[in-house]
Amino acid sequence: xxxxxxxxxxxxxxxxxxxxxxxxxxxxxxxxxxxxxxxxxxxxxxxxxxxxxxxxxxxxxxxxxxxxxxxxxxxxxxxxxxxxxxxxxxxxxxxxxxxxxxxxxxxxxxxxxxxxxxxxxxxxxxxxxxxxxxxxxxxxxxxxxxxxxxxxxxxxxxxxxxxxxxxxxxxxxxxxxxxxxxxxxxxxxxxxxxxxxxxxxxxxxxxxxxxxxxxxxxxxxxxxxxxxxxxxxxxxxxxxxxxxxxxxxxxxxxxxxxxxxxxxxxxxxxxxxxxxxxxxxxxxxxxxxxxxxxxxxxxxxxxxxxxxxxxxxxxxxxxxxxxxxxxxxxxxxxxxxxxxxxxxxxxxxxxxxxxxxxxxxxxxxxxxxxxxxxxxxxxxxxxxxxxxxxxxxxxxxxxxxxxxxxxxxxxxxxxxxxxxxxxxxxxxxxxxxxxxxxxxxxxxxxxxxxxxxxxxxxxxxxxxxxxxxxxxxxxxxxxxxxxxxxxxxxxxxx
Amino acid sequence: xxxxxxxxxxxxxxxxxxxxxxxxxxxxxxxxxxxxxxxxxxxxxxxxxxxxxxxxxxxxxxxxxxxxxxxxxxxxxxxxxxxxxxxxxxxxxxxxxxxx
Numbered sequence: 240x241x242x243x244x245x246x247x248x249x250x251x252x253x254x255x256x257x258x259x260x261x262x263x264x265x266x267x268x269x270x271x272x273x274x275x276x277x278x279x280x281x282x283x284x285x286x287x288x289x290x291x292x293x294x295x296x297x298x299x300x301x302x303x304x305x306x307x308x309x310x311x312x313x314x315x316x317x318x319x320x321x322x323x324x325x326x327x328x329x330x331x332x333x334x335x336x337x338x339x340x341x342x343x344x345x346x347x348x349x350x351x352x353x354x355x356x357x358x359x360x361x362x363x364x365x366x367x368x369x370x371x372x373x374x375x376x377x378x379x380x381x382x383x384x385x386x387x388x389x390x391x392x393x394x395x396x397x398x399x400x401x402x403x404x405x406x407x408x409x410x411x412x413x414x415x416x417x418x419x420x421x422x423x424x425x426x427x428x429x430x431x432x433x434x435x436x437x438x439x440x441x442x443x444x445x446x447x448x449x450x451x452x453x454x455x456x457x458x459x460x461x462x463x464x465x466x467x468x469x470x471x472x473x474x475x476x477x478x479x480x481x482x483x484x485x486x487x488x489x490x491x492x493x494x495x496x497x498x499x500x501x502x503x504x505x506x507x508x509x510x511x512x513x514x515x516x517x518x519x520x521x522x523x524x525x526x527x528x529x530x531x532x533x534x535x536x537x538x539x540x541x542x543x544x545x546x547x548x549x550x551x552x553x554x555x556x557x558x559x560x561x562x563x564x565x566x567x568x569x570x571x572x573x574x575x576x577x578x579x580x581x582x583x584x585x586x587x588x589x590x591x592x593x594x595x596x597x598x599x600x601x602x603x604x605x606x607x608x609x610x611x612x613x614x615x616x617x618x619x620x621x622x623x624x625x626x627x628x629x630x631x632x633x634x635x636x637x638x639x640x641x642x643x644x645x646x647x648x649x650x651x652x653x654x655x656x657x658x659x660x661x662x663x664x665x666x667x668x669x670x671x672x673x674x675x676x677x678x679x680x681x682x683x684x685x686x687x688x689x690x691x692x693x694x695x696x697x698x699x700x701x702x703x704x705x706x707x708x709x710x711x712x713x714x715x716x717x718x719x720x721x722x723x724x725x726x727x728x729x730x731x732x733x
Numbered sequence: 734x735x736x737x738x739x740x741x742x743x744x745x746x747x748x749x750x751x752x753x754x755x756x757x758x759x760x761x762x763x764x765x766x767x768x769x770x771x772x773x774x775x776x777x778x779x780x781x782x783x784x785x786x787x788x789x790x791x792x793x794x795x796x797x798x799x800x801x802x803x804x805x806x807x808x809x810x811x812x813x814x815x816x817x818x819x820x821x822x823x824x825x826x827x828x829x830x831x832x833x
Contacts, residue, residue, distance in 0.1 A: 367794050374801050378808050385812050391819045395828040397812045402763055402825070405805055406754060409770030412798065413747055416777035423785045425794065438786045479831040
């Protein structure tokens with residue numbers, strides 16, 4: 240009984256979040272769909288509580304709860320950022336001029352449900368809980384993508400998402416079933432550390448005799464992660480879904496959902512190939528997987544950047560840019576070394592700031608200009624100077640130029656890559672960064688380097704303050720990178 | 734029966750699922766294909782569990798997968814119904830507003 244209560248205490252943030260999701264659902268039912276803004280405020284208040292509970296947990300002793308949930312600082316790091324980004328997305332929903340005022344209470348329920356999925360998927364070494372967390376996130380995301388029921392683009396986006404998502408979840412599940420059959424266990428650290436003399440055998444005897452089945456299973460499981468992170472060749476859904484989904488949902492998918500994929504992949508690889516007492520042959524196999532990831536990284540960033548060059552819609556351009564960024568993050572992951580992982584985590588932190596900001600500005604432009612085409616933004620920078628200058632800060636950070644947080648993140652990734660024999664990949668990434676300069680700056684050019692636009696700016700003071708805050712943080716952490724770096728070091732698993 | 738027979742059936746079901754998804758032009762058949770893949774994984778879980786010792790991990794996983802499949806089918810069918818209302822068709826090729 241005590242063990243049970245202690246376990247409940249350890250997963251208190253998850254429980255509060257679940258309770259919050261149910262409260263929003265019931266409150267919406269009781270109010271019969273009227274006054275949905277109020278539900279949004281409940282969501283924000285609840286997320287603040289969850290965030291505080293998580294913040295108190297940073298640096299605490301790691302523990303395993305119910306044999307499945309790993310409560311540690313690595314998970315807390317990503318949970319904190321998830322809570323923050325869901326809160327920002329909630330503010331986006333509240334400020335979205337194209338959204339109805341009433342009858343959208345489920346919006347918040349679905350966002351919170353997706354957050355619960357993320358919470359569990361980033362904090363487990365057990366493949367069952369990983370799969371359940373991932374599917375909870377996916378199911379909520381499918382519904383969110385199709386949230387504008389009467390809109391054809393939104394419906395089409397949801398359909399494409401559910402087909403790709405269902406297929407990749409099925410493939411991943413089949414891969415997990417093969418891994419289970421080969422190793423006799425669903426726990427990743429057991430797979431890595433068993434020597435193969437008795438049940439469960441672990442990976443060792445299979446790597447000696449059955450390398451091909453192991454490789455098939457691994458590739459299938461990695462496909463599931465690649466789909467969540469939109470890594471080539473599982474990126475096809477990304478531009479269409481990002482374009483068709485309501486913009487706050489796009490923000491959620493591009494930021495929180497992708498980061499959850501990265502976090503789960505880091506934990507998967509960390510538990511399998513870098514855990515304490517890992518068998519040498521398993522570690523050797525990890526280097527092969529690292530090589531595969533490095534190749535995927537190169538293809539992903541190149542394809543993302545080259546496709547982004549041709550886009551006329553800002554939303555679609557940001558979608559391809561998020562594919563390219565998945566490639567950059569994979570540099571750190573592919574090293575399979577602690578400093579590569581910490582670089583990837585630092586870059587994820589930077590990614591949260593700059594992409595939340597960039598998509599927020601996109602949402603503002605959509606309501607102010609009524610279009611997301613880059614050419615329609617011409618001269619709008621003179622009408623809404625504060626938000627447009629903030630957008631330039633986000634674009635500078637996305638390109639990876641100083642003095643922004645994106646620069647330092649890229650520096651860490653490149654350094655980790657060079658230190659661990661991936662110089663060729665860093666070279667590809669550097670060329671890609673130069674390519675990305677062209678399309679990011681086409682936006683800045685449209686905003687400022689043309690005649691002032693006719694259309695008046697839209698006054699949304701609170702929303703503008705939030706975006707400016709994100710912009711200031713992007714620059715502040717670029718000037719003072721030490722604070723996040725220290726936080727990442729404290730939270731790193733290894 | 735030997736383990737190989739179960740794995741062969743499940744691999745065949747998985748391959749059939751993939752072929753259904755690739756070859757059929759109707760979204761409902763794509764959903765059938767996804768169900769086939771999920772059930773192929775289920776056969777694996779139960780079979781491996783039987784031959785892998787006395788744990789219950791695989792069987793538990795199979796039960797969860799059944800629930801997952803039901804939840805996914807509910808969400809997917811709701812989305813397809815909405816697409817049918819708006820586009821008058823359940824063929825992905827008829828819904829092509831989102832493209833380069």
